[in-house]
Amino acid sequence: MSVRRIAQEQPETFEFNAENMIWAEELIKKYPVGKERSAVIPLLWRAQEQNEGWTSEPAMRKVADLLGMAYIRVYEVATFYTMFQLSPVGKKAHVQVCGTTPCMLRGSKELIEICKKRIAKTPHTLSEDGDFSWEEVECLGACVNAPMIQIFKDTYEDLDEKALEDLLDAFARGEQPKPGPQIERTLSCPESGLTTLTDVPEYLPLNLTSDSEVAAEKNLNADKTSEDKEVATETAENETSENKAQDSNNSAEDLKSAAAAALTEKSTESSSATDDVSDDHRPEYLDGPRDGQADDLKMIKGVGPKLETTLNALGFYHFDQIANWTRENIAWVDNSLSFKGRIDRENWLEQAKTLASGEETEFSKRANYDDTPKGDK
Numbered sequence: 001m002s003v004r005r006i007a008q009e010q011p012e013t014f015e016f017n018a019e020n021m022i023w024a025e026e027l028i029k030k031y032p033v034g035k036e037r038s039a040v041i042p043l044l045w046r047a048q049e050q051n052e053g054w055t056s057e058p059a060m061r062k063v064a065d066l067l068g069m070a071y072i073r074v075y076e077v078a079t080f081y082t083m084f085q086l087s088p089v090g091k092k093a094h095v096q097v098c099g100t101t102p103c104m105l106r107g108s109k110e111l112i113e114i115c116k117k118r119i120a121k122t123p124h125t126l127s128e129d130g131d132f133s134w135e136e137v138e139c140l141g142a143c144v145n146a147p148m149i150q151i152f153k154d155t156y157e158d159l160d161e162k163a164l165e166d167l168l169d170a171f172a173r174g175e176q177p178k179p180g181p182q183i184e185r186t187l188s189c190p191e192s193g194l195t196t197l198t199d200v201p202e203y204l205p206l207n208l209t210s211d212s213e214v215a216a217e218k219n220l221n222a223d224k225t226s227e228d229k230e231v232a233t234e235t236a237e238n239e240t241s242e243n244k245a246q247d248s249n250n251s252a253e254d255l256k257s258a259a260a261a262a263l264t265e266k267s268t269e270s271s272s273a274t275d276d277v278s279d280d281h282r283p284e285y286l287d288g289p290r291d292g293q294a295d296d297l298k299m300i301k302g303v304g305p306k307l308e309t310t311l312n313a314l315g316f317y318h319f320d321q322i323a324n325w326t327r328e329n330i331a332w333v334d335n336s337l338s339f340k341g342r343i344d345r346e347n348w349l350e351q352a353k354t355l356a357s358g359e360e361t362e363f364s365k366r367a368n369y370d371d372t373p374k375g376d377k
């Protein structure tokens with residue numbers, strides 16, 4: 001690792017803005033008395049986000065003061081972790097190129113050459129327009145999709161020179177390119193589709209449409225109860241929802257077809273159970289979304305594309321509908337969706353109330369790739 005020193009030119013002071021100060025005080029209260037210093041990394045990170053992507057020396061002192069720490073202890077943390085930038089970074093993108101062995105063997109040196117050509121000859125140097133900067137970093141934990149880069153909080157993987165050029169062009173235009181693999185694969189699934197464990201479709205639910213969902217379900221089959229399986233499958237569905245439309249992997253489709261036959265009996269049982277439920281407690285529903293514009297129910301943690309479609313089919317299109325469900329309504333929906341407890345477990349009503357009021361939840365912020373109150377990033 002290279003020596004990391006703080007920038008010579010520093011601002012005079014740093015203060016958290018009002019919103020972040022409230023957040024910081026609440027965060028510190030979560031730690032046991034005497035252990036508040038454990039909040040040093042999240043506080044430094046929030047300071048960096050507020051400070052246009054870099055951690056200034058006054059910001060380190062501010063964090064130290066808040067936590068009752070010696071300044072040197074906070075400097076040690078900030079200068080050790082490469083997630084903390086010690087000098088100003090590009091306004092549009094600070095490109096961290098992983099140069100560790102797997103990425104190096106797969107082409108990170110070529111990526112660095114592009115950074116030198118397009119941004120600046122040396123790392124930690126702003127481009128002429130101040131929009132970009134770059135550095136080489138150690139392994140960022142996505143080796144399976146090497147070579148890769150990180151820009152602020154997102155990783156961009158399976159890169160080659162053209163893909164990086166395209167990404168830089170997109171950031172230059174002010175766009176926010178989709179993170180993750182930049183080739184046709186889902187997360188870290190094999191590029192050529194499933195190569196192992198292709199003979200156990202009987203436990204796969206009908207809604208699997210991508211290799212990652214298939215893989216997630218197989219792992220769960222080994223050690224989870226059937227209810228847990230539904231929850232985890234839906235989680236995998238959440239994580240891969242953006243890829244679903246384009247995912248054309250034949251092996252997943254084959255498994256899905258086989259699973260359909262195996263689960264016919266289960267589906268029949270499920271629909272019979274639903275038929276037995278009285279409609280007395282059915283929540284108020286709509287024949288279609290108001291003004292033809294449904295809310296994105298996937299912003300509720302625990303609702304993936306499949307559940308959203310089902311909820312829509314039941315006449316629920318808007319957050320405020322869900323926010324107003326009674327206990328009896330919840331029981332009715334629970335039964336109609338053939339799972340028990342998820343609405344309470346994920347606290348759908350509270351989430352829906354927040355979203356209906358126009359506010360964000362922690363989950364919806366992450367889903368939008370923007371999870372902070374924060375500074376300018």
Ligand code: FES
Pocket residue numbers: 098099100101102103104138139140141142143144146147148
């Ligand atoms: S070696 Fe590059 S992400 Fe691990």
